[in-house]
Amino acid sequence: MLKKTGKVWLVGAGPGDPGLLTIKALRALENADAVVYDRLVSREVLELVPAGATLISVGKSPANHPVPQEDINQLLIRLARAGRQVVRLKGGDPFIFGRGSEEAMELVAHGLEIEVIPGITAAQGCSASVGVPLTHRGLATGVRYLTGHCRQDGELDFDWDGLSDPDTTLVIYMGLANIDEIVTRLIASGLQASTAAIAISCGTTPKEQQLVTTLQSLPSAAKAAEFAGPVLFIVGRVASLHGKLGVRVDNAVMELSDAALV
Ligand SMILES: C[S@@+](CC[C@H](N)C(=O)[O-])C[C@H]1O[C@@H](n2cnc3c(N)ncnc32)[C@H](O)[C@@H]1O
Incomplete structure (x- = not known):
């Protein structure tokens, strides 16, 4: 009998709201017989x-990696070689701060078939959910996605001068633990302390929290908020559009009194 060939779909689950899954992602999930998913x-x-599908959690958090990446790779290889239709399900988009490309390379190196199904990354999901565009004529000519966390908690060795461009929106992933240092370096490199900033926790889900403040107040306000889930920061003039685009913002905490926003 011919052995069934396995395949791995690297699928973006989006930021939380199931309505933000793509139709392709939904079909892949419906046809999967094993789903390996993140926290x-x-x-x-x-x-x-x-x-009937086997659900396998390999959840990781920044300081706590219960399943080492190498073991995740081996698990995917084993499942696909056993002929399973495997969905590797990752939050947001698998190719944005998701190590999807590393897993893809490993699977391809082992001769396995893969397919990538993109997801709505946290930046897009949160931006829409809080009613703040990432670019806007006259306010931002570009946008940069930045990780606020380096390998093995190493030093944040970034191009701070380049990041402090007032015409660019900064979206900071995984930045909560280092937000003090990030803000200090941005202000020291010339970004105005009064630049508008938003922290979004659990964006697009019923637990979503929005904190609207200025760059200089961001670390203390984010600490005081005691966010319980993932946090994304949006820094830049576009954040001053919060509340102006007709999007529901009744879950927002406003801390705007300390400075005129730029
Ligand atoms: C390891 S990265 C994964 C990013 C993911 N691949 C994506 O495209 O959104 C995890 C970080 O994404 C951000 N994040 C993901 N989902 C989020 C959400 N629903 N609300 C706020 N931030 C989120 C947080 O900054 C979190 O620390």
């Missing part, structure tokens, strides 16, 4: 996995 994949998305 940030929401319960509502996991509920879309068919009852």
